[in-house]
Amino acid sequence: xxxxxxxxxxxxxxxxxxxxxxxxxxxxxxxxxxxxxxxxxxxxxxxxxxxxxxxxxxxxxxxxxxxxxxxxxxxxxxxxxxxxxxxxxxxxxxxxxxxxxxxxxxxxxxxxxxxxxxxxxxxxxxxxxxxxxxxxxxxxxxxxxxxxxxxxxxxxxxxxxxxxxxxxxxxxxxxxxxxxxxxxxxxxxxxxxxxxxxxxxxxxxxxxxxxxxxxxxxxxxxxxxxxxxxxxxxxxxxxxxxxxxxxxxxxxxxxxxxxxxxxxxxxxxxxxxxxxxxxxxxxxxxxxxxxxxxxxxxxxxxxxxxxxxxxx
Amino acid sequence: xxxxxxxxxxxxxxxxxxxxxxxxxxxxxxxxxxxxxxxxxxxxxxxxxxxxxxxxxxxxxxxxxxxxxxxxxxxxxxxxxxxxxxxxxxxxxxxxxxxxxxxxxxxxxxxxxxxxxxxxxxxxxxxxxxxxxxxxxxxxxxxxxxxxxxxxxxxxxxxxxxxxxxxxxxxxxxxxxxxxxxxxxxxxxxxxxxxxxxxxxxxxxxxxxxxxxxxxxxxxxxxxxxxxxxxxxxxxxxxxxxxxxxxxxxxxxxxxxxxxxxxxxxxxxxxxxxxxxxxxxxxxxxxxxxxxxxxxxxxxxxxxxxxxxxxxxxxxxxxxxxxxxxxxxxxxxxxxxxxxxxxxxxxxxxxxxxxxxxxxxxxxxxxxxxxxxxxxxxxxxxxxxxxxxxxxxxxxxxxxxxxxxxxxxxxxxxxxxxxxxxxxxxxxxxxxxxxxxxxxxxxxxxxxxxxxxxxxxxxxxxxxxxxxxxxxxxxxxxxxxxxxxxxxxxxxxxxxxxxxxxxxxxxxxxxxxxxxxxxxxxxxxxxxxxxxxxxxxxxxxxxxxxxxxxxxxxxxxxxxxxxxxxxxxxxxxxxxxxxxxxxxxxxxxxxxxxxxxxxxxxxxxxxxxxxxxxxxxxxxxxxxxxxxxxxxxxxxxxxxxxxxxxxxxxxxxxxxxxxxxxxxxxxxxxxx
Numbered sequence: 001x002x003x004x005x006x007x008x009x010x011x012x013x014x015x016x017x018x019x020x021x022x023x024x025x026x027x028x029x030x031x032x033x034x035x036x037x038x039x040x041x042x043x044x045x046x047x048x049x050x051x052x053x054x055x056x057x058x059x060x061x062x063x064x065x066x067x068x069x070x071x072x073x074x075x076x077x078x079x080x081x082x083x084x085x086x087x088x089x090x091x092x093x094x095x096x097x098x099x100x101x102x103x104x105x106x107x108x109x110x111x112x113x114x115x116x117x118x119x120x121x122x123x124x125x126x127x128x129x130x131x132x133x134x135x136x137x138x139x140x141x142x143x144x145x146x147x148x149x150x151x152x153x154x155x156x157x158x159x160x161x162x163x164x165x166x167x168x169x170x171x172x173x174x175x176x177x178x179x180x181x182x183x184x185x186x187x188x189x190x191x192x193x194x195x196x197x198x199x200x201x202x203x204x205x206x207x208x209x210x211x212x213x214x215x216x217x218x219x220x221x222x223x224x225x226x227x228x229x230x231x232x233x234x235x236x237x238x239x240x241x242x243x244x245x246x247x248x249x250x251x252x253x254x255x256x257x258x259x260x261x262x263x264x265x266x267x268x269x270x271x272x273x274x275x276x277x278x279x280x281x282x283x284x285x286x287x288x289x290x291x292x293x294x295x296x297x298x299x300x301x302x303x304x305x306x307x308x309x310x311x312x
Numbered sequence: 313x314x315x316x317x318x319x320x321x322x323x324x325x326x327x328x329x330x331x332x333x334x335x336x337x338x339x340x341x342x343x344x345x346x347x348x349x350x351x352x353x354x355x356x357x358x359x360x361x362x363x364x365x366x367x368x369x370x371x372x373x374x375x376x377x378x379x380x381x382x383x384x385x386x387x388x389x390x391x392x393x394x395x396x397x398x399x400x401x402x403x404x405x406x407x408x409x410x411x412x413x414x415x416x417x418x419x420x421x422x423x424x425x426x427x428x429x430x431x432x433x434x435x436x437x438x439x440x441x442x443x444x445x446x447x448x449x450x451x452x453x454x455x456x457x458x459x460x461x462x463x464x465x466x467x468x469x470x471x472x473x474x475x476x477x478x479x480x481x482x483x484x485x486x487x488x489x490x491x492x493x494x495x496x497x498x499x500x501x502x503x504x505x506x507x508x509x510x511x512x513x514x515x516x517x518x519x520x521x522x523x524x525x526x527x528x529x530x531x532x533x534x535x536x537x538x539x540x541x542x543x544x545x546x547x548x549x550x551x552x553x554x555x556x557x558x559x560x561x562x563x564x565x566x567x568x569x570x571x572x573x574x575x576x577x578x579x580x581x582x583x584x585x586x587x588x589x590x591x592x593x594x595x596x597x598x599x600x601x602x603x604x605x606x607x608x609x610x611x612x613x614x615x616x617x618x619x620x621x622x623x624x625x626x627x628x629x630x631x632x633x634x635x636x637x638x639x640x641x642x643x644x645x646x647x648x649x650x651x652x653x654x655x656x657x658x659x660x661x662x663x664x665x666x667x668x669x670x671x672x673x674x675x676x677x678x679x680x681x682x683x684x685x686x687x688x689x690x691x692x693x694x695x696x697x698x699x700x701x702x703x704x705x706x707x708x709x710x711x712x713x714x715x716x717x718x719x720x721x722x723x724x725x726x727x728x729x730x731x732x733x734x735x736x737x738x739x740x741x742x743x744x745x746x747x748x749x750x751x752x753x754x755x756x757x758x759x760x761x762x763x764x765x766x767x768x769x770x771x772x773x774x775x776x777x778x779x780x781x782x783x784x785x786x787x788x789x790x791x792x793x794x795x796x797x798x799x800x801x802x803x804x805x806x807x808x809x810x811x812x813x814x815x816x817x818x819x820x821x822x823x824x825x826x827x828x829x830x831x832x833x834x835x836x837x838x839x840x841x842x843x844x845x846x847x848x849x850x851x852x853x854x855x856x857x858x859x860x861x862x863x864x865x866x867x868x869x870x871x872x873x874x875x876x877x878x879x880x881x882x883x884x885x886x887x888x889x890x891x892x893x894x895x896x897x898x899x900x901x902x903x904x905x906x907x908x909x910x911x912x913x914x915x916x917x918x919x920x921x922x923x924x925x926x927x928x929x930x931x932x933x934x935x936x937x938x939x940x941x942x943x944x945x946x947x948x949x950x951x952x953x954x955x956x957x958x959x960x961x962x963x964x965x966x967x968x969x970x971x972x973x974x975x976x977x978x979x980x981x982x983x984x
Contacts, residue, residue: 006335051356061609187610190623
């Protein structure tokens with residue numbers, strides 16, 4: 001208890017008994033509460049907090065570039081699949097044994113439509129099961145499978161182009177008809193296919209990234225309408241005798257993802273495939289966006305992933 | 313409430329007791345309880361929040377499509393350029409092999425052409441279309457004229473521009489120093505008869521912008537009778553158009569007897585007046601908000617083929633345009649932004665065989681013309697044909713007319729002379745009178761006499777292309793209502809307001825756009841408010857476009873029409889009788905056949921030649937071993953001559969205004 005205002009009452013002031021001392025304790029108060037503050041500050045703050053910030057959803061088109069960030073006007077994509085050379089004869093596995101074109105061009109280039117079950121009639125007639133088969137590029141925000149987010153995908157559908165025809169403009173037999181795709185710039189190569197050639201992503205994310213370069217990661221899947229299978233693809237070959245371990249698949253140099261860098265290059269939005277050590281051509285990988293000759297078309301080659309990859 | 317407590321002195325309690333000092337603690341304990349406050353609810357209105365953010369945002373994003381109306385009707389020469397064993401040569405295409413395909417002049421490949429470089433047959437990638445019968449336009453063809461360009465060198469530059477200043481020009485050459493600021497000049501006086509009463513019509517070189525009933529001030533007209541007192545009064549516009557009500561935008565009629573007034577061409581001018589306030593006339597200059605082709609992305613529009621099979625181009629500008637504190641030529645916030653399309657020049661590339669041909673042809677020209685494909689751009693207006701008229705874009709290169717035009721126009725420029733407008737400080741509105749046009753031609757055509765090819769009539773082909781470079785995008789609209797206020801008591805008078813009583817001496821506002829502060833000095837202003845985005849008033853004024861991600865999205869779907877400078881509307885069918893000997897037949901005759909204006913020929917002495925069993929066809933005659941060349945071949949050669957309004961050299965192709973029914977037409981079918 002705190003003593004305040006101590007007063008003395010001398011006896012001389014109390015002349016008669018029964019003197020009364022009035023101690024006025026009056027609490028006259030004005031009702032005051034927080035309503036004004038609530039109205040002026042609290043609500044305003046809460047309103048602001050309740051309104052979503054403006055997020056810039058503007059997307060821009062990214063043009064493909066080579067390793068030097070020089071724009072490329074076309075891109076070739078090759079696919080390779082396992083085939084069963086040995087007709088399921090014991091002791092060979094039932095559904096694969098070798099890449100079809102392993103012995104041609106040192107393993108580069110494309111496999112053939114017969115590898116995925118297409119017949120000449122399919123190709124000649126452009127049957128739906130061939131034409132509706134497509135290659136899908138899936139893009140993620142990181143190469144850590146347990147925590148990455150799927151961003152978007154690009155689909156590339158079957159092309160029966162000049163590579164699939166002979167000099168008389170006649171479709172090649174399925175055993176000689178390569179599974180490849182040509183993608184080209186819509187302005188500079190107007191007769192080529194453009195779908196899948198560009199990427200579209202948020203300008204804001206790239207502009208605010210370190211060095212205005214945003215790294216995303218890509219996987220590839222071939223969706224085969226002939227047999228309904230989705231086949232995973234790597235930009236490196238799977239060695240059936242010595243498949244890579246699971247630990248080799250992910251991480252900065254993993255095989256699972258192909259790094260793609262989106263960049264604002266002085267106002268021109270570009271992207272490039274940035275293969276890891278095992279994914280680039282010089283080390284046997286499929287990423288070859290800087291061909292040595294000017295007339296060569298930048299290429300990316302994909303190989304089917306061995307089914308037992310990562311088991312050991 | 314009073315509570316009485318008695319405290320007895322000690323002596324009152326006992327006789328032995330003495331009074332001592334006592335302390336009495338009086339506890340004043342207070343407990344508090346908050347006053348109950350009722351439930352507080354506040355509704356956040358998403359629409360209001362959206363409107364608030366939209367009103368506050370000054371960021372714009374521009375995107376759209378350009379539908380081109382382009383063709384090569386002014387081609388350089390009817391040659392097909394081949395890079396063959398003989399080097400780069402131009403294979404002359406005979407007139408009967410010149411075809412018009414979707415508005416483009418060119419020829420069809422023949423089988424023996426397909427092995428030559430430059431043929432579309434040399435196409436490795438996924439070309440599922442037949443390349444036989446492929447049509448190839450003459451130069452300048454698709455790759456030099458289309459909005460979408462396949463050779464990597466943009467044919468046009470897109471920019472965003474806005475009106476930022478004004479300038480004065482002299483529309484009609486005169487000795488009186490009369491300029492556009494003095495009003496719209498009159499170039500012709502016309503007698504108009506209405507209900508047996510004589511009125512006077514006046515023709516202006518540009519659109520006058522008048523309506524019936526408008527008041528005009530007329531300057532520098534002769535008043536022979538002295539009754540008109542034009543300097544002291546305004547005249548009412550009685551009607552528009554000539555005697556048959558045509559040409560309403562260029563002719564106005566006043567109720568003045570034609571005998572009582574005389575107009576001096578180029579000296580006499582008119583100005584519209586609104587309640588005693590005369591309009592101002594000036595040229596607006598546009599300033600660029602963007603710099604170069606990096607600012608935008610251009611690509612083929614989905615399903616974008618127009619009626620003439622031209623590819624529609626889509627575009628978007630990558631960066632936001634923030635118009636905060638940007639003022640227009642009247643010191644106001646921007647209410648309009650223009651999509652500006654500028655034709656890009658082209659340096660001829662000696663490593664490109666298609667360019668090499670023209671480098672060879674233009675080798676006799678002085679630098680830098682010899683290495684340029686396009687002439688520099690000139691700017692002007694589509695004006696009336698008047699002898700002393702400046703800026704007549706259709707008369708460019710016709711030396712019978714003054715050759716004064718806007719120059720220095722190129723893709724690197726940051727400012728562009730643009731439209732002619734009228735502004736009246738009473739209505740506070742600008743009215744566009746004329747759009748500016750740009751004119752280009754190829755260096756080869758413009759200087760044909762200096763090339764190895766001799767033109768038909770010994771003149772350069774100086775008809776070029778013209779196009780309208782600026783396409784308006786209305787980003788804000790001004791209110792239909794004029795506000796007025798006094799600086800003493802009106803809060804929020806915008807600083808672009810016009811002084812009510814001293815507008816003519818008022819200087820334009822500059823710097824950040826802010827309201828005029830209240831002051832103790834009374835100054836009266838008037839202004840038009842900018843309508844909120846999304847608000848359309850009862851008269852239909854207002855703009856509404858998407859607002860997303862903190863920015864306004866403005867779409868423009870426009871046409872780009874590359875027109876002829878002076879489309880020839882007159883056609884003459886000319887015949888000429890000539891005779892050939894074997895020495896100059898067919899070389900001379902081939903030259904006639906390859907002329908684009910050749911129509912047909914006929915041998916008139918076939919009966920004589922027939923006696924020698926040479927046949928009646930010229931090819932049979934000259935290839936016949938019996939033809940020794942002694943007999944001359946008499947021929948009538950028919951050509952078609954096209955001519956326009958201005959003298960711009962030969963015309964190879966007719967304008968769209970010609971009735972083609974007099975000419976035989978060949979139908980192009982699938983069998984070529």
